[in-house]
Amino acid sequence: MSELHAPDVDVVAVGNALVDVLSHESDEFLAAHDRMKGSMTLIEADEAMALYAAMGPGIEISGGSAANTVVGITSFGGTAAFIGRVGDDQLGTVFGHDIRAAGVRFDATPSAGGSGTGRCLVLVTPDGERTLNTFLGAAAEVSPDDVDADLVRSAQVTYLEGYLWDQPAAKEAFRYAARVAHAAGRRVALTLSDRFCVERHRADFMALVDDEVDILFANEAEICALYEVDAFDDALQRVNHHCEVAALTRSAKGSVVVSGDEVHVVDAAPLAGSVVDTTGAGDLYAAGFLFGFTHGYDLGSCARLGSVAAAEVISHLGARPESSLAALAADVLA
């Protein structure tokens, strides 16, 4: 541990700055447009326009996986910053307004290159599952130049989304941020983001988990894809001792946190109603977990904070919390 000063920020995240466009669609719509339910597909501008034209009326809510996570952390009462790229357009203004209004530090100047702000077309089926179609736009332009090294050094945890690995410059930003964080004695957290993202970059992600990642977030499909196993328990045995902490989410089955010989199996938090939209469930689990982690809670409490945040976000449309997570945390920690 080489730091000289106490951290100023709980978590700094590097991620794709996106505005979500959510619409309710049928399973038949997914089939007609050749989408695999629950997945994230990268699409180009023309495909985005065609899919948008076919979609029903939408609701626009700021999104982006790691951005959702840092907004969750501030809702718990923590401090956070976000590094990502928006375009010089109305959606960029919306993204910047929303994340700053949530209390997250976000200093990026919009990309001047003419790329529009990235957007994610979110198809929500009647079962509440979300299927993501992402046009990265300006988000894809994140590079090491965007990474404020002082900010990274000032944060207890640097949180990176696996989605960044899809773009070469973003991947370099990711590597640079991890290097700076570790040089300052800070921790690096990674979410594997998506099963297909893992399959695209399996070897890289395995090396990252071994060498760079202190805190790993993954859902069941992602961690099984990483180790090419079918059974969750097999993946659990594989990941242990490869990073300091692994927090593995299993939807309604709750989560399992493993850290050396310490293992916690924590139930999902109860829902007031039905699942409306699973968008952001993993992002908000990470928010609760990292808030707990950066505030000195034991790993079991971190998992429970993650569960309560995930339960909040799946009870309504969109991936940003609508209720104060600090209020929900008080119940969990009581």
Add this chain to the structure above:
Amino acid sequence: MSELHAPDVDVVAVGNALVDVLSHESDEFLAAHDRMKGSMTLIEADEAMALYAAMGPGIEISGGSAANTVVGITSFGGTAAFIGRVGDDQLGTVFGHDIRAAGVRFDATPSAGGSGTGRCLVLVTPDGERTLNTFLGAAAEVSPDDVDADLVRSAQVTYLEGYLWDQPAAKEAFRYAARVAHAAGRRVALTLSDRFCVERHRADFMALVDDEVDILFANEAEICALYEVDAFDDALQRVNHHCEVAALTRSAKGSVVVSGDEVHVVDAAPLAGSVVDTTGAGDLYAAGFLFGFTHGYDLGSCARLGSVAAAEVISHLGARPESSLAALAADVLA
């Protein structure tokens, strides 16, 4: 009745094309920003920027009073078209996509003049009441040139929002559309829109109700403001016989419809939960009423269809229906 052909469209509306930006704010926020709860205030670009900067994270949903109404009519299974102006920008794309995806005909080409798409900053307080702050932008550029006379002639009802009266060119569009509709033997409907809008244009609105309007929509505050009376019943006695039908809404007290000697007093539809956001309540009441009216239902049924649509829209955030109103109508008409 001079028309030669059966109408092609149930309702064509002329109105302000707006995207709503909704955020949850406290009563203290309204006081600090000098807003009167429940009102609509026109604001300029700089004031819109300042208010937006002060607002919490937002959700963007297409809005605009008359636009909400025609979307409601298509959700009931009716046919509708919309005349209004958007800018050549992302919010204009959003508005156009959403209204067309709802099945409403909307042929406008975006304004080339550089005005941005209009937006309404909607402050939703914990009681579910909405306070509107409208930056008209391109919406203010509606003029008689935008009114497709053939379209107006093809519609059973031409529906106009009182808000248009705030802009000289829009007022002319309003007058022109009414003239074309009547020359084709069609009906003209007007919503008074807002109590302060009525106070700004009382003499004009009184003359309109006498001479131009066949179907009048107003809430209790608006109809009392029109006739400068305090008691709803006094306003009711005044409006009767000044237009063919007056549909007067009273929030939780339901609505009163008067047409000559025929009077219906109809309860509000029951809510499944609590009032989340009253944005669009009047717009959707008009949708249900006009759907019923253009499909040959008696005036009492029209009012019940209005009530059920209003109840749907106040049960969630935003002024566009989230459920199929046709399904709800089946229960009302059973």
